[in-house]
Amino acid sequence: MKKGFRALLVVALLAAVTVGALRWKLSGLEHERVSGDVHMLQGLGGNVAVLATSEGAVVVDTMTFAFQGEAIRELAEELGGGPVQAILNTHYHLDHSHGNPGFDGAPEVVATARTLHHMLTRDADFWEGDGRKLPNTTFETRHEMNIGGKTIRAIYPGRGHTDGDLVVLFVEDRVLHAGDLFFNKRYPNIDLEAGGSVREWAATLDRVLELNFDRVIPGHGEATDRAGLRAFRDFMAELWEQGQRAAAAGWTLKKTLAMTRLELDQGYDTMEIPLLLKLDRDFVVSRAWQEASGAVTADP
Ligand SMILES: [Zn+2]
Incomplete structure (x- = not known):
């Protein structure tokens, strides 16, 4: 074997091991029972x-990569006692x-x-082509499914994170995603x-809090209860109040970031996707100021 070729082979093997390890790490799923039949x-x-x-099984959200979707589907079939419906x-x-x-084979995709x-419109490249499992059942305000004696209620409660987020109530188990x-x-x-809207977010969560549930699965972070959700609602109200006050006073973004004092974000974690997005205090204050001052508006 030529020396150069052997070196190349080693590099190729190392790359394969690294990609494999990364894939293994990324597809690793933690799971816990939240309440009743909801995990x-x-x-x-x-x-x-x-x-x-x-x-x-019924599955809400599918993470970031197709191979994660496959891992979720397999685990859901184990936990849910059969194919994903x-x-x-x-x-x-x-x-x-x-x-x-x-999720090859799952008959219904709801959004x-x-x-x-x-x-x-915003992610067209990804959804182009066959087998992407684009939503095939859509609704405006409310959609209910009954599967295997369980009621799954999807509700659009109003603007907040985007203008299209749904929440899912697992009625019998009193769990909300x-x-x-x-x-x-x-x-x-x-x-x-x-x-999305900081202005409307708290009122949207007030509508969510009218639903009958005890446990809550957030989009990110640990599962919690109604008090946990209410605390976040109060933080969003405080954030809007601060952003609106700054915009009404004619402050620049720089001044707003320097002067804003938030109190309800004690212990909040920062989340970062390098080069893409950093979700920290400055980010949320910027967004509140941008909305309140009209510096950023929704795309058509
Ligand atoms: Zn999101």
């Missing part, structure tokens, strides 16, 4: 809910929907009409360009 899966991307029924996408972001192609619109309308103890992403 939460955590990995790289948004939290996933799996409902077990006598006729198979339906998946729901809480919104269009890639860390909640790009696992969809891993709001706005989410489908955002997928087709709140999607990215709820970041538990983390600074949230606020997608103003896709119709």
Whole structure:
């Protein structure tokens, strides 16, 4: 074997091992029972809910990559006692929907009409072609499914994270998947360009809090209870109040960032996707100021 070739082979093998290890790491899923027949899966991307029924599983959100979707599907089939009957996408972001192609065979994919619109306009390249598992059932305000004796109620409660996020109520188990309308103890992403709104977020969560549930799965962070969701609602109200006050006083963004004092974000974690997005205090204050001052508005 020539020396150069052997070196190349070693490099190729190392690369294969690295990619394999990365894939293994990324497809690793943590899971816990939240309540009754509802489980939460955590990995790289948004939290996933799996409902077990006598006729198979229902899955909410699919994380970031197709191979994660496959891993979620396999685990859901184990936990849910049969094939996946339906998946729901809480919104269009890639860390909640790009696992969809891993769900070959799932008959129904549910999202709001706005989410489908955002997928087709803001993320069109990804959804082009066969087998992408684009939502095939859409609704405006409410959609209910009955599978294996369980009631799955998908509701659009109003603007917040985008203008199309749904929440899912597992009626019998009294569990809610709140999607990215709820970041538990983390600074949230606020997608103003896709119709998101700091101004309306707290009122949207007030409508969510009218639903009958005890446990909540957030889009990111740990599962919690109603008090956990209410605390985040109060933080979003405080954030809007501060952003609006700064804009009304005519402050620049720089001054706003320097002067704003938030109190309800004690212990909040920062989330970062290098080069893409950093979800921290400055980010959320910027978004509140941008909306309040009209510096950023939704894309058509
Ligand atoms: Zn999101």
